[in-house]
Amino acid sequence: MSGDRAVLVERPGVHRLVTRPRPEPGPGEALVRVAAAGICLSDREVYEGRRAPGYARYPVVPGHEWSGTVEAVGAGVDPALLGRPCVGEGFRSCGFCERCRYGETSLCTAGYAETGFTEPGAFADRLLVPARLLHPLPEGADLRAAALLEPAAVVAAAVRAGRPRPGERIAVVGAGTLGLLAVQWLASASPAELAVVDPRAARAERALGFGATRALGPAEVRAAHGGFDLVVETAGAPTTAASSCLLARRGGRVVLTGMFAEGAAGIDPVHLSVSQLELRSVFGASSAAWADAVRAFAAGVLDPAPLVTHEFPLDRFAEALALVGGGDPAVGKVLLRP
Template sequence: MSPPGKAVVLDAPGTSRLVEHVPRRPGPGEAQVRVHAAGMCGRDRDLYLGRRPAPYARYPLTPGHEWSGTVTAVGEGAPASLIGRKVVGEGLWNCATCARCRAGETDLCTVGYEETGFTRPGAMAPTLTLPARLLHTLPPDADLTAAALLEPAARAAAAVLKAGPLPGARVAVIGAGALGLFTAQLLGAFSPSELTVVDTGPGRAALADRFGATAYRTWDRPSGLVDFDLVIDAVGAASTARAATSLLRPGGRLVLTGIPVHGAAGLDPARLVARQLSIGTALGAPSGAWSSAVRAFSAARLTPLELVTHQLGVDEFERAMALTAGGDPRVGRVLLRP
């Protein structure tokens, strides 16, 4: 169990401490949430290691952008009906009024970047206060431990919505991490004729099968990895975008997501044009993708709990970070419990 009332604070890259948590009362239009659990992912590791450029990180900071909880209080102008509701929340503090937000592209808000857990206090603390408009309510019987992973599920939903899959398509997903598995599970709703998950090793074949894959392949055994109608790259490594194009049929579609890195190798525009490949991208999740993921979760079409392998107190932040970065295939998602 975590010490009562404690929060994680990163004073600078590589420097963390546990502090007394002082809840912030919700201001106008805001809600206060009692945090149930906060997830950890590669973006948290990048924050911890100082790999995020200045506009996208602000120290000192309480991290935690994947979370679930229950609303305990609201400020003036926020719906009182939220109190007592189980919720998750969008990370990007969109303004809801600029042209991009009004067009539904809240992940492209032009007012400026602010995100829970990166520039705003995150959920590795007993409470979290944020704009009520960012909240998505869950059913009363929702499992909040599973719901803590709805942030990567929303990003997967954004990629699937961008892809626009058609029934009967041959589809491949690159990557068997949380993002790739959620992508596969959401793609299953579109009745693909084939749904192949491609990863670097065989360790997640059984898990991919449970998330709806009809086939599982590794790059060293590429038999059958050709002529897909749609490929979604849920890894974002330097080599995967190029590899993904080799899986597509002429006229096929590629969607790039994941945590992209600079300097993707070998994407030849001439080859893309000659084969008439179309490319879409998804980074983050607009409000519509969050709604889609929450609906799928509420209808038991998403099963995040299968990915959780460790639940630790916030006082074990350093251990959780080591587990997340360790590369052990037996380690899935790590949750911190305030």
């Protein structure tokens, strides 16, 4: 039996490219040949040992943003999946707890388990996943772009929580991968204004090509306080949760999607209560949000392809990882291509 290559992070700061036996799908499982896998800041957190306790398990093969083609299926799995291009949910929700029964699979109470963090991920030739988590894509789908459907599903969850309506004034805070995908998605909701807030002028200006109507730098933000019906925060920077609430009008809506670290600035409870803000947060994406993202991608509403700027083979993982979060405005989404 031929072997598969995988990037194994043995412990924080230590990795190697290993060859392992090719996985065989068991009952209810599917074996996917990986076409592309995205690297994000949370992968760097795993590598550097900065992931919150309980949200990573070593040794681990990272990779939670991926696309591929179903190569084999186990017992009980529809054989029609064979040869289908697909993406897959990362959370290994149980499907039986009360939250799962309500369709809130990202809130599963059975314990945290996620592909690429506690379960083997997609920085490998092949990936073994529960078939129930797969979302088939149309034949001929751009699998390079489809690797970004995981962050797109997070954006879909934020859009579901934010409930944009035509003619509203909307702000997106942060112009990274999540921010640009959010701009592209929210532009389809016909807002009266769609502003992007980012201190990095080059990134903020890039959002104009994704459907934003204006870019706000630090000098313009204060004048924009209280000016938006909906604010979607995507940056996860130390001050952006608090500053996003200041951008919303009284009675407005704020959705936090960025991953914050300990020590981030708190939200002023007086402002929150007096302004009667509706505040929601997003961590990952439910099955419904995944379905929204796949449908938007298939319909052409969402095109993540322009976000990809760099592609590397598995054996250049260290070089690829070093680009992520380095601050270079020329670096967008970085992919591994097994």
